[in-house]
Amino acid sequence: MFSAYKTLFGTPGGMKFSLAGFVGRMPISMEGLALIFVVVSASHSYALAGFMSAMAEITKSFATPFWSRQADRYGQRKILNVVVPLRTLLMTIFILCVLNSTPTWTWFLAIILAEMSTINAGGMVRIRWLYVLNKTKADHHLINTAYSYESLIDEFVFIFGPMIATLCATTIHPAAGMVAALIFFCTGLPILASQKNTEPPPSPRIAGEPHPPVLRNKVVRAVAIPAAIVGGFFSSMGLCVVRFSQVHHAQSQTGILLAIWAGGSAISAIITGIIKWKSAPALRYMINLAALALLAIPFLFVKSVPFLALALFINGLSIAPIIINAYAIVEKTVPSAQLTETLSWVTAGMPIGGATASALAGWIIDHHGVETAFWVPLGFTIASLCATLAHFTTYKPLIGYPQHRD
Numbered sequence: 001m002f003s004a005y006k007t008l009f010g011t012p013g014g015m016k017f018s019l020a021g022f023v024g025r026m027p028i029s030m031e032g033l034a035l036i037f038v039v040v041s042a043s044h045s046y047a048l049a050g051f052m053s054a055m056a057e058i059t060k061s062f063a064t065p066f067w068s069r070q071a072d073r074y075g076q077r078k079i080l081n082v083v084v085p086l087r088t089l090l091m092t093i094f095i096l097c098v099l100n101s102t103p104t105w106t107w108f109l110a111i112i113l114a115e116m117s118t119i120n121a122g123g124m125v126r127i128r129w130l131y132v133l134n135k136t137k138a139d140h141h142l143i144n145t146a147y148s149y150e151s152l153i154d155e156f157v158f159i160f161g162p163m164i165a166t167l168c169a170t171t172i173h174p175a176a177g178m179v180a181a182l183i184f185f186c187t188g189l190p191i192l193a194s195q196k197n198t199e200p201p202p203s204p205r206i207a208g209e210p211h212p213p214v215l216r217n218k219v220v221r222a223v224a225i226p227a228a229i230v231g232g233f234f235s236s237m238g239l240c241v242v243r244f245s246q247v248h249h250a251q252s253q254t255g256i257l258l259a260i261w262a263g264g265s266a267i268s269a270i271i272t273g274i275i276k277w278k279s280a281p282a283l284r285y286m287i288n289l290a291a292l293a294l295l296a297i298p299f300l301f302v303k304s305v306p307f308l309a310l311a312l313f314i315n316g317l318s319i320a321p322i323i324i325n326a327y328a329i330v331e332k333t334v335p336s337a338q339l340t341e342t343l344s345w346v347t348a349g350m351p352i353g354g355a356t357a358s359a360l361a362g363w364i365i366d367h368h369g370v371e372t373a374f375w376v377p378l379g380f381t382i383a384s385l386c387a388t389l390a391h392f393t394t395y396k397p398l399i400g401y402p403q404h405r406d
Contacts, residue, residue, distance in 0.1 A: 004145040004274060011132055011142075013198040020195065021125030022153050024188025027181035028122075029161030032057070034169060034177030035111070041174035042098045052111060054359070057351035059115035065214070067119045068344035072337055075202035076124050080193035083119050084186060090114035091182055095175050121189060123343040126150055126327060130339070131200040141276050147327050148273025151320040155266035159259045166255070203337030214342050219333040219398065222391035223326050226289065228349025229387055230322070232357030232380035233292070237261075239361045240299070240377065241308070243370040250305045260309050264316025272321050281328035282398035284321060286388055291318040293381035299374040323347070329398065353380065 009015060032053055039049040071079045094110035129146035165177035214220055238258065245254040277284065295315040302308045326346045334342045361376040388395070 002274065004142060005149065008142055008145050008149060013195060014129065014132060017128050017192055017195050017198050018125055018153065020188050020192040021121050023184055024192055025121040026157055026161050026184035029158045030165040030177060030181040033162050034165040034181055037169035037177050038098055038175045042101060052108060054355040055108060056111050056115045057355050059112050060118045061348050061351045063116045063118040064120040065341050065344045065348050068123055069341040071124065072203055072340045076199050077193045077196065080189050083117050084189050087114060087117035088182060088186055090117060095178055099175060120344040122150060122154060123340055126343055127200055127340050128198050130331065132198050144328060145273040147324045148269045151269040151324050152266050155262045155269060159262045163255055214334065214338055214345055217334060218394050220330050220342055220345055222394040223329050224345045224349055226384040226387040227326055227346055228353045229380055229384040231350025231353035233377045235354030236357035236361035236380065237377040239358055240370055240373050243365050244308060247370055248305050253305060257309055257312060261312040261316045264313040265319040268317045269320035269324065272324050280399050281325040282395050285325035285329060286395065288318050288321040288325065289385050289388055292322065293385050296378040296381050300378065
């Protein structure tokens with residue numbers, strides 16, 4: 001039953017770069033929460049912390065495709081050797097600005113500059129899987145298994161990262177969460193960069209050859225736009241869960257509820273990697289988006305924490321397949337020279353959708369209560385599905401593609 005995973009784990013060098021990537025991308029689930037802790041501690045303003053967090057997320061949306069494009073062109077090792085020390089320096093400057101109560105505008109400048117050095121470590125790891133599996137002429141189904149496995153790792157990142165950030169910030173120092181995230185970053189990514197045998201070769205530009213922007217590819221747009229919108233579902237749902245827990249005097253269970261949500265997604269990631277699918281990734285992508293919208297409806301009727309936990313677990317079952325199949329769609333439609341950048345665009349827009357949805361959900365929570373705010377994540381899932389249907393002419397041939405499928 002788990003033979004595909006056994007084969008994947010036996011891939012030479014695979015577990016080494018996957019583990020390094022796991023450690024290196026822990027900050028993606030820690031920094032947002034850690035930033036709020038340190039800014040609120042220094043300024044006593046949740047509004048300032050929220051606005052600064054939104055600016056940081058939006059900056060990430062533009063930074064990750066840029067650095068991924070450079071990784072395609074110059075190689076992962078060269079880019080990581082530039083980005084790791086640069087980000088470490090800039091993030092340290094931000095922390096020092098906050099702790100020393102410098103003017104608030106310097107906080108914004110420092111965090112924007114720091115987030116401009118954000119890199120998509122998860123995308124780099126997935127590209128390495130694609131490279132080593134193709135090099136060893138492995139069964140194409142193993143690529144689906146690799147994407148599923150990395151989605152499972154993402155769930156572990158989002159289960160443990162916030163817990164570590166919260167523990168550090170509340171028991172050591174408000175800035176300790178950000179320092180911990182920086183330690184993970186400075187540990188994992190240099191180890192990833194050092195593994196030369198599994199690094200995909202760079203694809204430098206050749207004069208006279210066309211290099212159209214990735215977003216001109218209609219398939220990439222058809223995936224990236226709905227994914228950006230669905231990012232609003234994740235962020236607004238997280239905010240609603242936090243507020244619901246507070247209202248029902250179960251704030252200490254917030255982490256458990258979010259872990260249950262991620263647990264549902266983790267289970268679906270494992271299952272997705274086991275099955276040898278006959279259907280095309282594009283069809284599965286659309287089906288799971290529809291399932292996400294359908295499974296968001298029960299949140300409108302939650303009245304207790306146990307009911308919320310059940311709704312979160314069931315809803316989580318549809319999350320991982322969306323990301324897995326999104327990667328599978330775009331991976332087959334772009335040249336290898338643009339693959340790292342392309343995978344970055346799958347998730348690059350999510351922070352923008354997330355910032356928009358969080359602001360809207362927060363306003364509704366303040367003025368109408370959390371029960372009404374649950375309409376926001378539902379609305380974003382419906383909007384994402386509508387955006388997918390608007391690109392149906394692009395999806396139609398992908399659904400019926402006669403070439404090999406995973």
